[in-house]
Each structure stands twice: as C-alpha cells, then as structure tokens.
Amino acid sequence: MIRFDQVTKRYPSGHEALQSLSFELAAGEMAFITGHSGAGKSTLLKLIGLIERPTRGHVTVNGHNLHGMRARGIPQHRRGIGMVFQDHRLLMDRSVYDNVALPLIIAGLPRDEVGKRVRASLDKVGLLDRERAAPVTLSTGEQQRVGIARAIVAKPAVLIADEPTGNLDPQLSAEIMQLFADFQQVGTTVLIASHDLPLVKRMGKRVLVLDHGRLLDDWRPGDP
Numbered sequence: 001m002i003r004f005d006q007v008t009k010r011y012p013s014g015h016e017a018l019q020s021l022s023f024e025l026a027a028g029e030m031a032f033i034t035g036h037s038g039a040g041k042s043t044l045l046k047l048i049g050l051i052e053r054p055t056r057g058h059v060t061v062n063g064h065n066l067h068g069m070r071a072r073g074i075p076q077h078r079r080g081i082g083m084v085f086q087d088h089r090l091l092m093d094r095s096v097y098d099n100v101a102l103p104l105i106i107a108g109l110p111r112d113e114v115g116k117r118v119r120a121s122l123d124k125v126g127l128l129d130r131e132r133a134a135p136v137t138l139s140t141g142e143q144q145r146v147g148i149a150r151a152i153v154a155k156p157a158v159l160i161a162d163e164p165t166g167n168l169d170p171q172l173s174a175e176i177m178q179l180f181a182d183f184q185q186v187g188t189t190v191l192i193a194s195h196d197l198p199l200v201k202r203m204g205k206r207v208l209v210l211d212h213g214r215l216l217d218d219w220r221p222g223d224p
C-alpha cells in the first residue's frame with residue numbers, strides 16, 4: 001500500500017510542487033493521478049520511488065515509512081516497486097531479453113531463475129517471441145511493453161507509471177492501460193499519472209486530481 005501524510009515537497013528553487021498532500025491507496029488498489037501540467041503528478045511518483053524526498057510529512061510504501069530510510073536501504077526499497085516512464089528508458093544496444101533481465105541481474109539472481117522470470121514477464125506483455133530483438137526494431141507500443149515487462153520482472157508489490165501512454169495512439173493506449181489493470185487483478189497495487197482524462201474515465205478506477213500540488217478531488221468507482 002501507499003500512504004501520504006501531510007506531504008509537502010519544496011524544490012530548491014522554492015517552488016512547492018506538493019502541499020500538505022494526504023491520501024491512502026490500499027494494497028491491490030489501482031488509481032490514476034490527473035491534473036494540469038505542473039500539478040505535481042511526477043513529483044508524487046518520485047517520492048514513492050525515493051527519487052526525491054519530501055520537505056515535510058511522511059510517505060509509507062509497502063509498510064515502510066520512507067522518512068528514516070537511509071541511502072543504503074534505497075535499492076531494496078526500489079526492488080519492491082516497478083517503475084514505468086513515458087520514454088521507457090531502454091538500453092538500445094541490448095536485446096529485449098537483456099533489458100528485461102537487468103533488474104534481476106543487478107539483484108544477483110541465478111541465471112536460470114533470470115531466464116524463467118524474463119520469459120514469464122515477456123509472455124505477460126505479449127512479446128515472448130521478440131526476446132532476441134533489438135528495441136530499435138520494435139514499434140513504440142512494443143517498446144513501452146518491454147519497459148513494463150522490465151518493471152514487473154522482479155514481481156513488485158507496487159507498480160507506478162508516469163504518463164505511460166504519452167506517445168501512443170488511442171488504441172494502443174487503451175491496450176497498455178488494460179495491461180496495468182491485469183496486474184491489479186493479480187494483486188499488484190497500481191498508481192498511474194496520466195493526462196488522458198477520457199481514457200482514465202473509461203478505466204473506471206479511482207482518480208486523484210491534483211491542482212497546484214493539492215488534492216482537488218478523489219473520485220472512486222460508484223461515486224456520482
């Protein structure tokens with residue numbers, strides 16, 4: 001689960017990207033974060049991944065209050081979180097297989113275990129037959145799927161995504177969002193920042209709306 005308690009984030013520039021933000025996402029829940037450009041969506045996700053730290057308040061992820069977490073605890077924390085970015089950040093000189101295997105190799109898993117998990121992940125995103133391909137030979141949607149396979153390969157309890165469909169056409173965007181919903185179905189907690197309001201609404205999940213760093217609305221399925 002994910003919990004924000006009165007979280008404020010002020011960047012060194014003095015700008016307050018998040019202001020006294022509080023919300024809780026239960027284990028296995030899926031939600032979207034929407035809001036205007038600069039509303040604080042990416043900042044919120046960065047605090048979960050400990051890419052940034054709050055100025056005030058507490059963030060709890062998977063039962064751990066991140067406040068007291070030292071630098072040496074960060075790699076283990078990040079292994080419990082799958083992160084997907086708009087620009088997928090794949091290594092273009094490595095195969096699809098190598099890209100997805102990377103988090104497991106860094107974690108020191110045995111080679112046969114890595115092989116099993118990589119193939120299971122590629123199977124889930126429908127790319128099992130492309131494991132030897134170079135990412136440049138894949139379509140944008142396929143590259144995004146490789147990024148998702150890499151994010152889920154270590155079986156994280158929490159999956160966060162920052163504008164994962166930003167570069168995709170409506171059909172592919174809907175497919176990628178459905179893929180995230182499938183991970184929720186098997187128990188993963190999923191939080192996605194997205195500008196695409198029509199698509200977000202169609203998904204019928206909880207929606208947190210940010211406005212200048214504050215929580216403007218928290219819509220849940222069943223609300224009018």
Ligand SMILES: Nc1ncnc2c1ncn2[C@@H]1O[C@H](COP(=O)(O)OP(=O)(O)OP(=O)(O)O)[C@@H](O)[C@H]1O
Pocket residue numbers: 011012013015016017035036037038039040041042043044
């Ligand atoms: N490293 C930084 N240093 C200073 N200000 C920053 C930094 N990162 C973000 N900001 C500012 O904080 C505010 C929130 O940014 P953030 O990227 O979280 O918004 P966002 O809702 O994700 O926007 P977008 O939809 O455009 O990606 C913006 O005004 C941005 O300029």
